[in-house]
Amino acid sequence: MSMSILRRPRELVAAGLISPEDEADVVAVAERFTVAITPHIASLIDADDPNDPIALQFVPRKAELVDTPEELADPTGDARHSPLKGLIHRYPDRVLLKPTHACAAYCRFCFRRETVGEGGEALNETEMAAIFDYIRDHPEIWEVILSGGDPFMLSPRRVGEIIRQLDAISHVKVIRFHTRLPIVDPERVTDALADALATEKSLWVVIHANHPRELTPEVRCACKKLSGRGIPLLSQSVLLRGVNDDVATLTALFRALVAMGVKPYYLHHGDMARGTAHFRTSLEDGLELMRRLQFEVSGLCVPAYMLDIPGGGGKVPVGMVE
Numbered sequence: 001m002s003m004s005i006l007r008r009p010r011e012l013v014a015a016g017l018i019s020p021e022d023e024a025d026v027v028a029v030a031e032r033f034t035v036a037i038t039p040h041i042a043s044l045i046d047a048d049d050p051n052d053p054i055a056l057q058f059v060p061r062k063a064e065l066v067d068t069p070e071e072l073a074d075p076t077g078d079a080r081h082s083p084l085k086g087l088i089h090r091y092p093d094r095v096l097l098k099p100t101h102a103c104a105a106y107c108r109f110c111f112r113r114e115t116v117g118e119g120g121e122a123l124n125e126t127e128m129a130a131i132f133d134y135i136r137d138h139p140e141i142w143e144v145i146l147s148g149g150d151p152f153m154l155s156p157r158r159v160g161e162i163i164r165q166l167d168a169i170s171h172v173k174v175i176r177f178h179t180r181l182p183i184v185d186p187e188r189v190t191d192a193l194a195d196a197l198a199t200e201k202s203l204w205v206v207i208h209a210n211h212p213r214e215l216t217p218e219v220r221c222a223c224k225k226l227s228g229r230g231i232p233l234l235s236q237s238v239l240l241r242g243v244n245d246d247v248a249t250l251t252a253l254f255r256a257l258v259a260m261g262v263k264p265y266y267l268h269h270g271d272m273a274r275g276t277a278h279f280r281t282s283l284e285d286g287l288e289l290m291r292r293l294q295f296e297v298s299g300l301c302v303p304a305y306m307l308d309i310p311g312g313g314g315k316v317p318v319g320m321v322e
């Protein structure tokens with residue numbers, strides 16, 4: 001098992017995650033979209049299995065060089081609703097705050113893949129101050145959602161500073177973090193980070209998990225650090241061809257999440273991000289999976305199946321009945 005983060009195609013070859021013949025293609029992919037695989041994720045990959053569901057999510061492949069006509073650089077239309085750098089205000093009562101573009105590992109299907117990764121620096125103090133002014137000036141903002149990138153990549157000191165700023169705005173009632181860090185680098189969920197989340201307000205953490213094999217003992221331990229401090233945990237997942245687009249895998253994933261105290265919140269239909277066609281399922285297939293899932297499992301294990309209307313129409317639940 002490699003002990004450092006794998007970033008370069010040559011390192012992926014050395015780790016046995018790609019074959020030497022594929023290196024040139026992966027170099028081209030890595031020039032377009034940032035690559036990083038944490039030691040924890042690398043340790044979960046069975047390099048002998050060409051369809052390994054963890055490898056499919058994190059190891060870059062030639063298929064990412066293929067764009068289809070319906071794909072968009074900004075599939076969810078974030079830019080149209082951005083009053084300030086790092087802030088998206090699409091729904092009146094909540095804003096999405098993106099304090100950093102960095103993630104610990106980069107998902108090959110990421111819908112923000114054009115903006116996450118190398119090159120985008122974290123917001124500076126002036127930019128953060130402008131965002132807090134905006135939130136203060138908009139009393140309709142009831143909830144602030146920290147996203148990114150991965151907001152848990154920030155130091156505990158910076159996370160604590162964000163909490164203190166939001167604590168001081170009385171109309172903000174709810175603070176929500178969207179993070180994949182507990183899954184991809186569970187040791188980075190330290191006591192200091194968990195302590196930094198202390199607030200008088202209602203604070204929720206939404207983790208991102210797509211396959212039951214991601215839910216290792218280390219991941220459970222990271223989640224316990226948060227739930228042990230009274231933080232409610234939710235999850236979001238992305239429906240991914242070859243990774244989790246079958247009833248058995250989704251059942252195992254959602255049951256394992258509920259068994260560790262995490263309520264499945266959303267299952268996202270794949271967004272029209274560039275170079276991700278190989279991950280997409282049809283809406284019909286997704287609906288059929290959800291119908292079958294509902295007969296199999298406790299209601300606690302059933303997330304809402306959501307589609308982000310391409311180009312900025314917003315998220316809508318995919319109807320159970322057409």
Ligand SMILES: *Cc1c(COP(=O)(O)O)cnc(C)c1O
Nearest residue numbers: 088089090091094095096145315
């Ligand atoms: C997804 C999203 C939210 C949060 O939506 P919920 O349905 O409340 O989880 C908020 N703002 C933006 C821009 C989003 O994309």
Ligand code: SF4
Nearest residue numbers: 103106107110149180
């Ligand atoms: S953790 Fe989220 S933002 Fe980061 S690469 Fe994965 S999907 Fe994209």
